[in-house]
Amino acid sequence: MNIGWTSVARHYLQVVAFCFVVAVVTHLIWPSKGYFVQVGYALSVGTITWLVIEFGRHLVDEKHCHHAGDGGHGWPRGWRGLLLTALGIACGFMLGDPLGDLLFSFDTVSTPRDNRLSLAITVIAGGIATFYFHARGKAANMLAKIRAAERDASEAKLKLLETQLEPHMLFNTLANLRALITLDPPRAVTMLDRLNSYLRVTLAGSRALSHPLSAEFDRLGDYLELMAVRLGPRLRYTLDLPAPLRDVQVPPLLLQPLVENAIRHGIEPQVQGGEITVRARRDGARLTLDVCDTGAGIDPDSRPSEGGGFGLQQVKERLATVHGDEGVLRLTRLHDGGCCASISFPVAS
């Protein structure tokens, strides 16, 4: 059993404070007994009710309980919670009243009306107190959940940034730029501009939700041009975006991991290099984006490598966020070697 004694003490202090308030009410009903006697009774009933509920919930199997935000034992779910509350109140009423009589030695003759009233007070007070603790626990829980979700979201953003801005890619590009500065300064300037616009979208892209396909293709053009500097004549590419599709919105750099995979698995391992084609087309109500290479093709035996596997996973997740089940990512082997990754999703006419 895992009991956090600080939280127990905190709970009891709140119960005591609550009992003082209840005593005010009972003092108004039975003014003949002094206020502090009423406090004594309220404390007897309140303490027993609280003891039963506070420690009783630890007897309920954790799998029937809500998850507690602070890692302690949560509140029992559904009827178990109600039963525990009822049990606590019953014990409080049946044991607390006689305890009060015993402690304050009142031989009072209670009328049935008094008994009904004090039962009602116990039930209402117990109910309010339990509801208060329950609601507070729930709020704390929600807060913990929100914090976790925020953490997950920033982690996802960071991972997205890492795939789009892989250190290997960045440092290779910089190494090539460094060589260009002495060998061909005007080309170095052009390359630097490309890198600049690619970096800007990568760093802003993790914040923006979408941008038009025309911007997507421009940035893929930057990326491919940077890669073409590295790979030289081994990399050839075509970007094909029909004019009517230019304004379709897509998540920024959605296609980048697919292009990166095509380079890494299709072009880089090949001595003669290859060609990459990025194409947008429309089939009725659906838009299809293809990233095809003429490279080595998918090895049916290969296990997905770390970077590549994560890239695809990330494309799938981003697609699902926007289009749910309607967004599809498919990999096809081409029979002349090479591979096509196709994304398709519904688009408004």
Added chain:
Amino acid sequence: MKHNALIAEDEPLLAQALQAELALAWPELEVVASVGDGRSAVREALRLLPQVLFLDIRMPGLDGLAAATELADAWPTDDAPLPQLVFVTAYDEYATRAFDAQAIDYILKPVQAERLARTVARLKKAVAMRRSAAVPGEDILASTLAQWRRLLSVAGGADAALESAAPLKFIAASEAGSSGATVHMVPIDDVQYFEAADKYVRVLTATREYLIRTPIKQLMPQLDASNFWQVHRAVVVRSDAIESVHRDDGGKLSLALHGRRESIPVSRLYAHLFRAM
């Protein structure tokens, strides 16, 4: 004194940059060929027989390590001494860490003049020493081979060494020609040798043949190094299984194993294991 060099680097700009830096750091060095893949590197090196090889580790087709391993065996040592080998590597490859740890000279991309000057100084010294001919050719070959071996083991084993574990007692393998539904636990002492074949590694006992998918490079750190010797790029033998060593007319070594009829080729890089006592 003119010297020749070959550069193998798949990124054309970086090859040009290296060549430009070399022209400043070592004007007497002529770059006779600059190629973009390992296969061309082997072909051109054997044709031109340069004194220095700059090999990029990561290249398409044949990588730098495989190219060097192939060259070690194919090099005509009677016509020209085995060249000085320098690996070229990008910043983030595991190799750089291993090279630094083992104090091995290498070239880091992008090439920096100061760093290159140190490499050039060492290369000049090594080439000059060989020219002086004060040392018998055989010893020079042996010492160059030892250097190549060290380079290859550090560069090749760099990432594998990170996951070295307790030596394997069994090899979990499927029998060759079977569906692979049954996995056999082959006791390590029954294995006569391992041989890399395409996507698999063949595991050969005295009577049977099994297949595993773990590449030799990953297998080596899991084997007891005193018991299992790599004798070739593609072959690891259990030392106790070796029956005899044969030398052919060209000086090439091969092994005969107990219980196996085929003979196992020994790479020049590993011939030092079988010198007569």
